[in-house]
C-alpha cells in the first residue's frame with residue numbers, strides 16, 4: 001500500500017531502533033504494526049501475527065484489553081500525572097497495597113520507577129546505601145552471574161553477563177564479581193536433580209567467603225536467565241543463595257522484571273523456592289504491557305535503614321519525573337483485579353501443562369535440543385547436529401532466519417541467539433498454542 | 449475526610465516516595481491529589497493548588513487536556529504497545545519526524561527511551577561507542593559541570609555535580625572530569641555581559657587541551673542548571689563550548705530534558721546559542737506531561753558510525769521494553785500539533801515578558817536576591833541578609849518551610865535548596881501569573 005511505503009521510508013529516515021543493526025534494514029522493512037487484538041498483532045495490510053513473545057514479555061491479558069483501556073480512560077478524567085514527591089495519589093497507593101499483598105510478608109515497601117533498568121538501578125543503589133547508612137563502609141561490590149541481563153543503564157550493565165551486549169562498555173562499569181551461572185538443562189557437572197549437590201554454586205560461595213566484607217549484594221534473575229539465552233535452573237539454587245547471602249551478610253536482589261506477574265505459573269518466580277529476597281525489582285507485566293512502570297520492593301529492614309532525621313543524611317535521593325504515573329498505575333490495578341477475578345493463575349496452570357505437553361512434538365526434530373518449559377515460557381535450542389550438539393556457524397545467523405520466516409507464517413518468533421522461545425501472554429488459549437506450535441513446525445521445516 | 453485518612457495511612461504503610469526522607473512525613477501527610485484541571489491540582493478535599501512547577505517540569509498544556517486525552521484514547525483503540533525492535537508503528541514514526549523537523553538540520557535521528565535518565569545514558573553510551581567504532585579506543589571520559597543534574601541511574605549520576613545527591617555513590621561511578629559551572633547571575637569573576645571573556649570556561653579548555661585524547665564528550669544542561677539550583681548562564685557559553693568541543697574532537701551532548709519543549713521561550717534552549725549539538729537528550733515535556741517517554745537525537749555522523757554490516761560489531765545494543773510506547777508517542781504528536789496550531793511559542797513570548805515584569809515586585813523584599821527569568825522559568829534566592837548575601841542556617845530548612853506554607857496558600861512552591869522558582873506550564877495565563885505572585889508574596893510574609 002502507498003501509505004505503508006511512505007511510513008516505512010520515514011521510519012528509515014528518522015528512527016533508530018533499539019538493539020538493531022540498522023543496516024540489516026537497508027533493503028528490508030520493519031513490520032509496520034497498525035493494531036492489536038488479544039494475542040494478535042496486525043500490520044498495515046491487515047496481516048495477522050501471533051504475538052508469541054508478549055511484545056517483549058510485557059503483555060499479560062492480550063492487546064486492546066477492554067478493561068485496562070477503561071481503567072486508563074477513567075484515570076485520565078482525574079489526573080494524568082503529578083510529581084510523586086510531596087504528593088501522593090490513590091492509583092499509586094492502591095497498586096502498592098495490592099503488590100505488597102502478593103509478596104511474602106517481610107517485603108513491605110514499594111519504591112516506584114519507570115522501567116526494568118531503573119528498578120534494578122534502584123535496587124543496587126539502595127543496597128549500596130543501606131550498608132553506608134549502617135556503617136559498613138567497605139561494602140560496595142555486587143555479585144552477578146554469567147549470561148545475566150538486568151537492563152541497559154550503566155548500573156544495570158555493570159551487573160550484566162552477556163558479553164556481546166556488555167563487554168564493550170567495561171571502562172564505564174563499576175567492579176563486580178561474576179559468578180558461574182546455574183544451568184540445569186545443560187549441567188556442566190552432568191548432574192541430575194537427584195545427584196546434584198549444587199556444584200555450580202561452589203564458586204559463588206568461595207567469592208562470598210573471601211570477599212563478603214566488600215560485597216553489598218547478589219543479583220539474579222529467578223529460575224530463568226531470559227535475555228542471556230533462556231537458561232533454566234532449579235529453585236534449589238535460589239534457596240541456597242538465600243542461605244549463603246544470609247550467612248555472609250549480603251543482600252539477595254531478585255530481578256523479577258521478566259518473570260514476575262505469573263509468567264512462570266506463580267505470581268513471582270522466587271515463590272517456587274519459598275524464599276524472601278531483600279529487594280525485588282519488577283516491571284514489564286506490572287502495567288499489563290500498556291505503559292512504562294516499574295517498582296523495587298524491599299523489606300522493612302532495608303526501609304528502616306534510610307528512615308531517620310533528615311540531617312543524618314540517610315535519605316535515598318533517587319527519583320524520576322514520571323515516578324508512579326497515575327495512568328500506568330491505573331492499568332496496573334486493573335490488571336491485578338483481572339488476575340484475581342479471572343483466577344488467572346489457575347488458568348495458567350492448565351494452559352502451561354498443555355504447552356509442556358505440546359512441546360514434545362519438537363523432540364523428534366533433528367535440529368532441536370534442550371526443550372524446556374516453565375509456566376507459559378518454553379524454549380528450545382536450534383543445532384546443526386543434535387548428536388554432537390554442534391551449533392550453526394554464527395555467521396549464518398540462524399535465529400534471524402527463523403525470525404524472518406516466522407513473519408511469513410504469521411508468527412512473532414524472536415530467538416535469542418539460536419534459542420527459539422515462547423513467552424506467551426497469560427490470556428493465551430489452548431487453540432492458540434496448538435496453532436503456534438503447528439506454525440513453528442512449518443517455519444522450522446522451511447529454514448532448517 | 450475518612451476516605452482521605454484511610455488512603456494516607458496506606459500511603460504511609462506501603463509507599464516509599466522519591467527524594468524523600470520518609471521520617472519527615474511521620475507526623476505530616478503527603479498531599480493526596482485527586483484531580484487536575486489546567487494549571488490547577490485538587491486534593492481529596494477539593495482544595496485547589498496552582499501547579500507552578502508543572503508537576504516536576506513535565507506538564508505543558510495544563511492538566512486534563514481534552515486533546516491529549518482524545519489522542520491517547522484513539523491510539524488505545526489500535527495498539528497500546530509492541531516491541532520496537534523488528535516492528536515499527538506510525539505514532540513513533542510521526543513523532544520522530546515532527547521532532548526532527550524542529551531540530552537544526554544536522555540532527556537527523558531519533559532513538560527512543562523511557563525517561564530523562566535513560567535519554568542521558570543513551571547519549572553517553574552512544575558517544576562512548578562512537579569513538580570505539582571509529583577506532584579511537586582511548587576516548588572514554590566525559591566532562592560535566594559542578595551543580596549539574598542529569599538523572600539518577602549510575603551513568604547519569606557519574607556526570608552529576610550535586611554533591612548531596614551524587615557524592616555518596618562515588619565508588620560506583622565511572623571517572624569523569626568535573627568543570628567549573630558557568631553562573632552569570634553570580635559571576636565568580638565579577639564580570640558583566642560586556643566585560644565577560646568567558647573566564648569560567650578557562651578550566652574546561654585546559655582539561656580539553658590536556659586530555660582530549662581520552663575524552664568522549666562534554667555534557668551540559670543548556671542555559672539553566674535546573675535541579676542543581678536554577679543557575680542561569682549566557683548562550684555565549686554554549687557557543688564557546690561548541691567551538692572548543694569541535695576543536696578538540698569531542699562530542700557536545702546537550703541535556704534538554706528539563707529545558708526542551710518551549711520552557712525557555714524557544715523550542716530548545718540550545719537554539720538561543722544558534723548551535724548544533726552532536727547529541728541531544730529530551731524527555732519530560734515530550735508527552736506533554738502525560739506519560740513516560742524520552743529520546744536521544746543525534747547527527748548523521750553519529751548514526752553512520754554504527755551503521756555497518758552486522759558482523760563488524762558496531763551495533764548499539766541498547767533498548768528498553770517500553771521503547772517508543774505508542775500511547776506516549778500519540779500524546780507527543782498531539783502536543784506538537786497544539787504547539788503549532790495555537791502558535792504556542794508566540795503566546796509564551798507574551799506571558800514570559802509579563803512574568804519577567806511581574807517578578808520585579810520581589811526586588812524590594814529584603815530576603816530575596818538574584819531574581820532571574822528566562823521564558824516561563826523564574827527563580828530567586830532566599831537569604832537571611834541581602835546586604836551580605838548571608839544564607840539561612842541549613843538546619844532551618846527554609847526552603848522546606850516555604851514549601852509547606854505554599855500549600856496553605858494553594859500554591860505548589862517546591863524550592864531547590866533556598867531557591868524559589870516557577871517552572872510554569874506553557875498554557876499559563878497572565879491572570880494566573882498575577883495570582884501566583886501575589887500568593888507567593890503572602891507565603892514569604894508568613895515565613896521570612
Ligand SMILES: Cc1ncc(COP(=O)(O)O)c(C=O)c1O
Pocket residue numbers: 115116117118120149150151152221226227255256257258259283284767768769770
Ligand atoms: C530480567 C530483566 N531485568 C531488567 C530488564 C530491563 O528492563 P527495561 O527494558 O524495561 O529497561 C529486562 C528487560 O528485558 C529483563 O529481562
Ligand SMILES: Cc1ncc(COP(=O)(O)O)c(C=O)c1O
Pocket residue numbers: 319320321322563564565566568597598599600669674675703704705706707731732
Ligand atoms: C536536566 C535533566 N536531565 C535528566 C533528568 C532525569 O530525568 P528523569 O527524572 O525522567 O529520569 C532530569 C530530571 O529532572 C533533568 O532535569
